[in-house]
Amino acid sequence: MSNSDNYEAAASGASTEVASFADTKKGFVGQFQHALHVNPAIVPLIVLVAAIIIFGLLLGSRFFSPFALTLILQQVQIVGVLAAAQALIILTAGIDLSVGALAVLCTVVMGQFTFRYGLPAPVAVAAGLAVGTAIGAVNGWLVSRMKLPPFIVTLGMWQIVLAANYLYSNNETIRSQDIEAEAAFLQFLGTKINISGAIFTLGVVLMIGLVFGLAYALRSTAWGRHVYAVGDDPEAAELAGVNVHKTLMSVYMLVGFICGLAAWVMIGRYGSVSPSATTGVIGNIQSITAVVIGGISLFGGRGSIIGAFFGALIVGVFELGLRMAGADPQWTYLLIGVLIIAAVTVDQWIRKVTA
């Protein structure tokens, strides 16, 4: 350091006070923004509660009854399970367009394995879950190893799975009565539990259990932290010692498995197995909608799965509420469209907390 100008000495006279974080400029809005940054599921929760209150006031006890409120849960159980799967993928900064089609294919596998091959129903369910997991693994491998964009991979897989589903089933529906008579286990998740007018199906219980189980895994296990880190910045995660490939594979396989669960829920809900169920075509968009309204960032790494669950419930409340109010169903779609844009706007606003 002999001949260098000792320029740092000039800074020695400066204030040695460390940056203190005065909250003066923040105020209520700032604190709210900070709270959202820490806990992004608050927004959809507020929207959900507000929607229930508004419809409750408008429709009175017709809407505000144990029966109607649990009916919403029953109506969203399939989308809710798919949204849990979609949330996982979106947290890794991906997107999965094949979830709905995959669920339908799994219902067909469960049905055909029982009725075409005469296998016991539990074996057929296990086979359906295995098919889901295997296709999830293919998606994961293409995304993680071949470095293909998730949008493209799952766009292709969506078409492949949907077509395979029609080809394999010969476009035949298995009737509800047949399933009930010969393989009731396939409809197991449709079993109803009546608690003084509130009706829960086992599918609803599974959906809630799944959401809370995943929320726990994401928050409190190393795997969960890795999912967020991979979604945030995969290179940084790799350098910090996360096995990005393994994390992505585990997420895509788990998502495939959850699609299998959604299939089982579907059979419970509809009773029958139909390869042309609408879930195959719109399940992906429905699940993405729930995830986005639930405050999960499409850029990955931010948001909570509970939020996605709230998102699915918001859609369910709007659908049932508006139908009970006798509104044109198009209003539902219009309002959901508004909610999607509003949710992404809020997401951008929350991110500004860093700036």
Next chain:
Amino acid sequence: MTQPILKGRNLTKRYGKVTALDNCDFELMPGEILAVIGDNGAGKSTLIKALSGAVIPDAGTVELDGKPVKFQSPIDAREAGIETVYQTLAMSPALSIADNMFMGREIRQKGLMGQLFKRLDKKEMERIAREKLNDLGLMTIQNINQAVETLSGGQRQGVAVARAAAFGSKVIILDEPTAALGVKESRKVLELIQDVKSRGIPIILISHNMPHVFELADRIHVHRLGKRLCVVDPKKYSMSDAVAFMTGAKEPTQAEAEAVAV
């Protein structure tokens, strides 16, 4: 004579037609700060990545503590006790300081919750993270659970250095630790580096900042055109000499080039 703790021999790495590393040798002695300087494109980063497992060299050998090692990934190198602070810092901005410090080596709770439900011991990780930051005098950070993206550049750098210091048992590699920092923040990081050195952990410092290099380094590895040109002693050479060597304005004499051997 002491043996180098980390030694590279004839390291070669090509990217297509570009030879980033050309039969490069490298030595890091125990307890020293070795600065690596070189012009842009000289292959400093590739050399460091070859030593930290981020790049697998096409040829050549790396020895750690006299034993040959072949790292396939940064995780391998970390397990061997080599910690790297990358220029990009390798942190997940949305996650907390504690989460980032323990990324990839989380601590699980003891007992059933840990084994069966794989529950993380957040309390313990926060305690250790706070302790490590304290050790390095970084307690201007108030909340160990605040997201890394809410920290200033200097604080982030501090957390990254603290992470490396907390887990690096053999070697710590710092890539441009002061590049993005202001004068005062740089000073803080330089003190951190001295502090880490005083615990006996050798450090490889890559920097373009000559005053910082000459202040900290015990020896300076001058990298030019994919290989080690010479190793100079900052007490015997001036900054202008070092710059002249690394830009090719001046060739080291035979004696200077041979002074490489420690």
